Amino acid sequence: MHKINTATFDLNLLTVFLVLWETRSVTRASDRLAVSQPAVSHALRRLRDAMGDELFVNAKGGLVPTPRGEALIDPVREALGKINFALTEQDTFIPSLAQRQFNIAAGDLVEFSILPQLVEQIGKLAPGIMIRIAPIPDGPLANEQLESGALDAIIGARSFRGTGVINETLAQISVATLIWKRENLGKRRFPLPLYVKRPHVVIRTADRQGTIVDQTLAERGLQRQIGAVVQNFMTMPMVAARTGYICNVPSSMAETFADLFDLSVHEPPIAFPPTPMFISWHKRFDGDAAHVWMLEQIRSAVATV
Known part of the structure; x- marks a missing residue:
């Protein structure tokens, strides 16, 4: 069996093989490939040497494939089709x-x-x-x-x-403050004295410096009381609804949580800087x-x- 080194094999020769199969003529193949006839003939010689077979022989009607050539055509056509698809898939994404x-x-x-x-x-x-x-x-x-x-x-x-x-940066996330609706806080902005007095339910964070809320309060010499630490945002308003604790949630989620758990929505007592949301x-x-x-x-x- 004739062995081929696929690592060094020139895949362009397979394109020439396919076009020769379809045209059965060196002349017509050169026209389709936009190369000279000697270039096609040279490619065919290289292909014959690599395969150890004539692949095509001259006949009255043009080039006729040998049995080896006939055995190759389907795998070659399939392989070239897969390569073409892989190289053009990005342009055809539907x-x-x-x-x-x-x-x-x-x-x-x-x-x-x-x-x-x-x-x-x-x-x-x-x-x-x-x-x-x-x-x-x-x-x-x-x-x-x-x-x-x-x-x-x-x-x-x-x-x-x-x-x-x-x-x-996808967005800048601002927060809103939620508390029992029964508190009847008429003001849109949450009162600072109540904010630092009433316990908060907060989300767990790996930041040792605390959240932007804690950092901003600390800059003013203030500190809030932490009544519970949870692992996800959905738990905070649920705890707040049962305990009367304060919670801060992203503004985009505040009204939904307030409606679900009978809470009122307020602006924080201090303008906390928004937190960026990234996509990587x-x-x-x-x-x-x-x-x-x-x-x-x-x-x-x-x-x-």
Whole structure:
């Protein structure tokens, strides 16, 4: 059996083989390939040497394939078709026909406030695409998963440093303050004395300096009381509704929580700086039309919320 070194084999020869098969003529093949006839003849000689077979022989009607040539045509046509598809897939991405899963790491804030809009949006435009939400990994692992493609994007309150990792600010998140509606606080702005006196239910954070709320209060020599620490945003208004504790939630979610748990919505007693929300991905996927489309859908969902 004739052995071929596929590592050094010139794939352009397969294109010449396919065109010769279809035209059965060196002259017509050269016209289709836009190269000279000697170039086609030279390519055919190289192909014959590599395959250890004539592949085509001259006959009255033109070039006729040998049995080896006939055995090669279907695999060669299929292989070239797959290569062509792989190289042009980015240009032919059609959301309505796509079958794909996107893996996005995010916290519960994103799941509650953004994911419903995103899923509804994508469901209408691309019903074959599924969104899978995963926990946000730690820094080094996050970079690895973004680079490998295990994660398509990370959405959260922090950016990630790493070679090739791109961070974009999606939004600036401001907070609103919730408390029992039975308190009958007539003012839109929450009273500062009550804010520092009444216990708060807060979200767990890994930031040793505390949240932007605690930092801003500390700058004024103030400190709030913490009555409970929970792991997700949904739990805070539930606890507040049972205890009368104060909670701060993203402004975009405040009215929904207030309606669900019979709470009243107020501006914080101090203007707390907004917290940025980032989306992070790896630049190696910037040429993937499906990935670019997915990022645009996320931006659109965030803008709508």
